[in-house]
Amino acid sequence: MHTSAIHVNGLTKVYHVPERQAGLLAAMRSLVQRKVREVHAVENVSFSLAPGEIVGFLGPNGAGKTTTLKMLSGLLFPSGGEVSVLGHVPSRREAAYLKQITLVMGNRNQLQWDLPALDSFELQRAIYRIPTDQFQTTRDEFIEMMEVGDLVRKPVRNLSLGERMKMEIIGALLHRPQVLFLDEPTLGLDVTMQRRIRSFVADYNRRHGATVMLTSHYMADVEALCRRVIVIHHGKVLYDGALSGLVDRFAAYRQLGITLAEPADLGEYGEVVSAEGSKVVLRVPRAEASRITARLLANYALTDLTIEEPPIDDVIAQVFATEADQPAMSG
Amino acid sequence: MLDYYWTMARTAIITQFQYRTANYFYMIGMIAEPVIYLVVWSTIATAQGGEVGGFTPGAFAAYYIVWTLVRNMNIVFTPYGWEWRIKRGELSAALLRPIHPLHQDLAYFGGWKLVVIVLWLPIAAILALIFQPTLNPTPLEIGVFAIAIWGAYLIRSMFLWLLGMITFWTTRVSALYELYFAVELLLSGRLVPMSLLPPWARDLALFMPFQWTFGFPIEALVGTLSTTELLTGLAIQVLWILIGLGLVQLVWRAGVRRYGAVGG
Incomplete structure (x- = not known):
């Protein structure tokens, strides 16, 4: 157990x-x-x-x-x-x-296409044998949370993709x-x-x-x-x-957001992601971020400096690029 | 469970009433088949001095008008729909519900039948005006008919479910379906009343479920069966329902196991 x-x-x-x-x-x-x-x-x-x-x-x-x-x-x-x-x-x-349990799949449609979502919710009540009081409370609570009070009486076929998805999720969770x-x-x-x-x-x-x-x-x-x-x-x-x-584990680089007192070419310090006048975004290897930051501070007059992690999407892409046959890691 | 059946049937009724015009055209389109049979047999009966095998033109008219309702009661979830059901992910959705998907089909199509019966009444009235059926059912015959059409519906639901579940193993079963439907057409009473079939065909039909889905309910109302035959017929319907249910359970378990192994 x-x-x-x-x-x-x-x-x-x-x-x-x-x-x-x-x-x-x-x-x-x-x-x-x-x-x-x-x-x-x-x-x-x-x-x-x-x-x-x-x-x-x-x-x-x-x-x-x-x-x-x-x-x-x-x-x-x-x-x-x-x-x-x-x-x-x-x-x-x-x-x-x-x-x-419930399994919600973004590409599946479990609602009755020709009927208002309220009818599909009623069907869920009967399938899961939800006590009427609990069903009404839950249904009304979810309708309010999803802000779909004006949509539940429209036939499902007349709803937009997003509106349908909201209804799908409500229907999938009515049995709590x-x-x-x-x-x-x-x-x-x-x-x-x-x-x-x-x-x-x-x-x-x-x-x-x-x-x-x-x-x-x-x-x-x-x-x-x-x-x-x-x-x-x-x-x-x-x-x-x-x-x-x-x-921490997979981000191979960090991004430095730099505002210079006077425009300058910072290409020798790392990969220039963007440069607009005196504002430069620099991508540098993670391990060297501190050393490069210190050099920039020593060599240039900076009016602003930020050190940021890369976007999470980039990190995930980095993880996927890792060899799949290495042992699982936990953190 | 009753609550589920009623709610699902109600859903079907609301849906099908939205499509009442389409339903009507569908039913009217279906009338062509029995009207052809009726005209052919009436012509033969008239040519042979007024009857064929005990059927007068009026008896044929009664048989084929009742036929139109029984045909509609025989419409259930088609085996061809199973492939579509699996591809669209509807089977997966059904498997996630804490209720056997057979209940869903029985309840939904059951609700649809209620709509069909209501829509059928005016069609039957018009056909009766045109073809003048000989129909004088007793209360017992009406009662047995009312039960037998639902027995027919249940038997056909079970056997078409069985056929459809072959889709768990292969989708190339159209030829098998066609063979099944051809045998059913001949041995059910749909093409011709059972009593007009040659004896060997009647003997063969005894071991098959088909006549209990078509010929029996019609004959129950048109007055060709004795009280014993009426009651025995209902009992045989129950037997075929139980046989069908047992087979469905058996194949369903194996099918779901297969589905769970290869994915949907």
């Missing part, structure tokens, strides 16, 4: 993918000699999430994020390893388990799940919608103490919600630890 909400140990998923060369001859040959390639979508992944924790699950396309989330939610059977979520084995898909698997919940949405959904997830987590695993290609989502991230690449965990630790 684990005290963690989610416990994963040595989780592995291997797909057997048939493949053949192009052309008629290859097609005929494949009739008698079928070639199957093993694809290790997830390989020996281990981690735990404490109850109430929000963790960013990051990786490039095809890294194994969605496969992992599908195994955690019970949609896929693992090829190996152990998974326990709220004390349940997800692949058994027990009703008692399914009532406590204890574990949320959110797979790209802000995919394709504008900045305002993204912000609203982020704040909703944060509020839900705070009010209901839910555990959240979030994948997103928008680092703003991750920075706003997650203190901890798990980075996965080629099916293996590359990093598991604090988001700030990820920057």
Whole structure:
């Protein structure tokens, strides 16, 4: 029995993918000699999430994020390893388990297309057998939090992508799940919608103490919600630890924002990212940032100087560039 | 569970009433098939001195007018829809709900049937005015018919679910579906009343579920069955429902395991 909400140990998923060369001859040959390639979508992944924790699950396309989330939610059977979520084995898909989780995928539509979202919410009530009082309270609370009071009576087909996504999320959480698997919940949405959904997830987590695993290609989502991230690449965990630790460990450079008393060419000190009059942004190797800063202060009259970490997107790109076969790191 | 069935059926009713015009055209389009059968058999009956195998033109009219409703009760989630359901991710969504997806289909299409019955009444009235059916059902026949059309719906739902679930293993099953539908057309009472089939075909049909989804409900209302046959028919419907349900459960478990292994 684990005290963690989610416990994963040595989780592995291997797909057997048939493949053949192009052309008629290859097609005929494949009739008698079928070639199957093993694809290790997830390989020996281990981690735990404490109850109430929000963790960013990051990786490039095809890294194994969605496969992992599908195994955690019970949609896929693992090829190996152990998974326990709220004390349940997800692949058994027990009703008692399914009532406590939700999986929101940014590209899925579970609402009744021709009807107002309110009708779909009513259906959720019946599916999850939510007591009427609790259902009405939760529904009204969520509608208010998402600011969609004027939209819930419109047929879903008449809503914008962002509005539909808000409804999807409300519908997915009406039964007040204890574990949320959110797979790209802000995919394709504008900045305002993204912000609203982020704040909703944060509020839900705070009010209901839910555990959240979030994948997103928008680092703003991750920075706003997650203190901890798990980075996965080629099916293996590359990093598991604090988001700030990820920057410390992987940021290869720092950015110096310099305002000179008189314009000058600073190309010899590092890579000039931008130069507008006396304002220069310089990218320098992380290890040399202090020494270069000292040299700049000694050689030029500076009216302002800032030292900044690179944008988190750049750091993540750096992590993905790291060899996937090195042991997982934690921070 | 009743609450779920009612809520889902209500959702289907609201949705289908939004598409009432489309539903009407769909139903009117379906009338062409029985009207052709009716005209052909009535012509043969008249040519043969007024009847064929005990069916007068009026009896044929009754058979094929009731046929139109039973045909609609036979419309369930098609096996072709399974591939679409998997591709669109709807099966994954259904698997995440704490309720078997079979309930979803039974409840949704059940709700749709209620709309169909309401829309069918004026169509049946017009057909009756044109073709003058001989139809004098007893209260027992009406009662058995009212139950049998839902029995038919359940049997066909189970067997088409079974066919559709083959999609878990392969999507190239159109030929198999076509074969199934061809056998069903011949041995169900849809193309021709069961009593007009040759004896060997009737014997073959005894071991298949088809006549209990089509011929039996029609015959229950048009008055060709004895009380014993009516009640035995309902019992056989229950048996086929249970056989179908058992097979669905068996294949479903294996199918979901397969789906979980290869992904959706």
